[in-house]
Each structure stands twice: as C-alpha cells, then as structure tokens.
Amino acid sequence: xxxxxxxxxxxxxxxxxxxxxxxxxxxxxxxxxxxxxxxxxxxxxxxxxxxxxxxxxxxxxxxxxxxxxxxxxxxxxxxxxxxxxxxxxxxxxxxxxxxxxxxxxxxxxxxxxxxxxxxxxxxxxxxxxxxxxxxxxxxxxxxxxxxxxxxxxxxxxxxxxxxxxxxxxxxxxxxxxxxxxxxxxxxxxxxxxxxxxxxxxxxxxxxxxxxxxxxxxxxxxxxxxxxxxxxxxxxxxxxxxxxxxxxxxxxxxxxxxxxxxxxxxxxxxxxxxxxxxxxxxxxxxxxxxxxxxxxxxxxxxxxxxxxxxxxxxxxxxxxxxxxxxxxxxxxxxxxxxxxxxxxxxxxxxxxxxxxxx
Ligand SMILES: O=C(O)CCC(=O)C(=O)O
Ligand SMILES: [Fe+2]
Numbered sequence: 001x002x003x004x005x006x007x008x009x010x011x012x013x014x015x016x017x018x019x020x021x022x023x024x025x026x027x028x029x030x031x032x033x034x035x036x037x038x039x040x041x042x043x044x045x046x047x048x049x050x051x052x053x054x055x056x057x058x059x060x061x062x063x064x065x066x067x068x069x070x071x072x073x074x075x076x077x078x079x080x081x082x083x084x085x086x087x088x089x090x091x092x093x094x095x096x097x098x099x100x101x102x103x104x105x106x107x108x109x110x111x112x113x114x115x116x117x118x119x120x121x122x123x124x125x126x127x128x129x130x131x132x133x134x135x136x137x138x139x140x141x142x143x144x145x146x147x148x149x150x151x152x153x154x155x156x157x158x159x160x161x162x163x164x165x166x167x168x169x170x171x172x173x174x175x176x177x178x179x180x181x182x183x184x185x186x187x188x189x190x191x192x193x194x195x196x197x198x199x200x201x202x203x204x205x206x207x208x209x210x211x212x213x214x215x216x217x218x219x220x221x222x223x224x225x226x227x228x229x230x231x232x233x234x235x236x237x238x239x240x241x242x243x244x245x246x247x248x249x250x251x252x253x254x255x256x257x258x259x260x261x262x263x264x265x266x267x268x269x270x271x272x273x274x275x276x277x278x279x280x281x282x283x284x285x286x287x288x289x290x291x292x293x294x295x296x297x298x299x300x301x302x303x304x305x306x307x308x309x310x311x312x313x314x315x316x317x318x319x320x321x322x323x324x325x326x327x328x329x330x331x332x333x334x335x336x337x338x339x340x341x342x343x344x345x346x347x348x349x350x351x352x353x354x355x356x357x
Contacts, residue, residue: 019045063186074093090112098335207245208282209248
C-alpha cells in the first residue's frame with residue numbers, strides 16, 4: 001500500500017465492535033433504509049463505517065505526504081510546531097501533550113493542517129507548514145479536504161432533514177468562509193515499548209462536529225453505552241470510520257452522540273509496527289455558540305425539555321473557546337495537577353476518563 005509497508009491483518013481472535021456500515025452512494029441517492037441506518041448510528045453510538053465514498057486515492061496520497069513530512073529533519077519541522085497558546089495547528093513533536101491525569105507525556109508525532117490554511121493558500125490564516133506540506137497544498141491537501149468537506153456537508157444536510165430544520169441550518173454553523181478549527185491530522189506512533197501500559201491517544205470525545213478517520217492498523221477503541229470494557233474498532237479496507245463530536249451533541253440537545261474513544265497500541269502481531277492514522281475534523285465556526293438549536297427544531301426543543309438536566313447543553317462557550325480549552329488542557333506546558341486536567345479536558349462523555357486499562 002502506498003506510503004506504508006505491508007502489515008499483518010487485524011487478528012481474527014481479537015473481539016471488535018461491529019459498527020454499522022453506511023453506503024455513501026445510497027445516502028446520496030436518498031435511499032430511505034440507508035438514511036434510517038445512518039440516523040440510528042448517529043444517535044445510538046455516534047460511530048459508523050462509510051463505504052463507497054470515492055476518496056481512496058486522495059487518502060493514499062495523504063499517507064504518502066505524511067511519510068515525506070515525518071521523514072524531514074527535526075530542524076525543518078520544529079519552526080512549524082504547535083504554538084504555545086494551546087492551539088493545535090502545525091507540527092506536534094513527541095511529548096508535547098499529556099495523556100493522563102498524572103501528566104504522562106505522549107509518544108506520538110502529528111501534523112495538523114488547518115482547512116482554512118489549505119483553502120486560503122498561499123495566505124496563512126492560522127499557521128505555517130513544512131516544505132512538503134506547502135509544496136503539496138494544491139496537488140494533495142486541497143483534493144483531500146474538498147472531498148472530506150463534501151462528505152461531512154452531506155451528513156449535516158441529512159441531519160437538518162431528520163431534525164426538521166431548514167436545509168443549510170447546520171452548515172451555517174460550519175461555514176468554510178468563517179474562521180474555524182477544521183483540520184487534517186496525520187498521526188505517527190512508533191511501536192510501543194510497553195504495549196500493555198501505553199496509550200497513544202487519551203480517552204476522549206472529539207471537540208468539533210464530525211470526524212472522518214482513516215485507519216490501517218488497529219488500536220482505536222470505543223466504550224459502547226452499557227458495556228464496561230473497551231472494544232476495538234477494526235480497520236476495514238476502503239471504509240472510513242466516521243464519528244460525531246461534542247458540537248453536534250450540544251447543537252442537538254444530546255440527540256446526536258459524541259462517544260468516548262481512545263487509541264492504544266495495535267493488537268498482537270501489529271504491535272511491532274509504526275501506527276499511522278489520518279483524520280479530518282469538521283469543526284464549527286469559532287464564533288458559533290455551543291447551545292441547542294431549539295429555535296430551528298421542535299425535535300431539539302423537545303429533547304432539551306425532556307432531558308434530566310436541560311441546562312447542560314447550553315455551555316456558555318463558543319466553538320472556538322471550547323476547542324481552545326480542550327486543546328490547552330492536553331499541553332504538557334500547561335499541566336498543573338490531576339483535578340485541573342480532568343476539569344479542563346472534559347468533553348461530553350458520560351463516564352469518567354480514568355484507569356481505563
Ligand atoms: O488515530 C486514531 O485512530 C484516532 C485519533 C483520534 O481519535 C483523534 O485524533 O481524535
Ligand atoms: Fe478522536
């Protein structure tokens with residue numbers, strides 16, 4: 001496979017959680033059964049597989065770009081490092097983040113390229129990037145970003161319909177023309193030195209609206225509602241793993257689920273390999289208030305009225321503030337103590353993020 005060496009298949013004897021498989025072509029064609037399945041996935045677990053999306057070539061090119069970028073010498077990458085303010089655009093070196101309440105440093109390298117920077121290139125809206133990224137903005141990043149945006153905008157439009165809102169309502173809070181936190185992220189995790197005790201990505205809910213995840217090796221796990229143990233999500237060739245983030249949970253008064261997940265070293269024989277992943281996050285405009293869109297949808301106002309604690313969906317944060325708060329909480333330079341970390345990193349999870357192994 002381009003950009004990656006051959007690797008052993010996900011082991012057959014490791015239990016996985018079977019996500020619902022949604023066919024993108026059927027969704028686009030308005031197939032009622034497929035739309036119902038999509039809504040079930042989005043409201044019950046908040047994770048699903050997407051097939052027939054037509055983005056494989058762009059994904060392979062992105063993995064190649066990741067390989068070229070991570071292979072650059074450190075002095076080419078460091079000038080484009082995440083800023084000290086806690087925003088997460090640019091290059092992230094190993095150990096920049098903490099992965100638990102004790103302040104343990106992370107072991108992954110990452111490169112985040114802002115959607116705003118890709119669309120405005122050569123103008124820089126948020127940050128600057130290493131030469132490999134700059135040289136491939138138009139050939140590789142733009143096509144990947146445009147197709148990913150298209151998929152997420154399709155999901156938002158279906159959600160408008162299901163919630164009885166005018167077409168374009170959710171899109172108006174996720175407008176590419178307005179400054180926003182949407183980003184492409186490439187992650188490289190070196191083989192774990194201590195696989196049983198190591199976490200690659202802390203248990204979390206995603207901060208924005210929608211996430212498209214491209215996995216080659218295992219390691220991603222979800223906590224399914226009503227189940228106490230972590231379950232792997234198996235990477236399936238040609239399938240995107242899609243999930244919902246906190247913003248859509250707040251906008252819809254909890255109707256859409258932003259589910260907790262984490263990444264640990266891959267299972268069995270895969271553990272010896274470098275783990276690569278590619279993520280696309282659609283996040284709302286920075287100035288969008290994170291609160292239920294009750295004025296647009298009776299379904300949402302009913303959900304809020306029926307909730308045990310209706311006020312919890314009205315966060316008092318804008319999407320930009322929510323992102324800044326959660327990002328800053330992960331920075332090792334800002335780590336204070338266990339309680340501060342738990343309070344500042346908290347998303348919409350309904351269980352505590354502690355001792356998950
Ligand atoms: O690398 C992965 O498989 C998932 C990463 C993830 O959950 C995230 O970056 O939010
Ligand atoms: Fe995530």
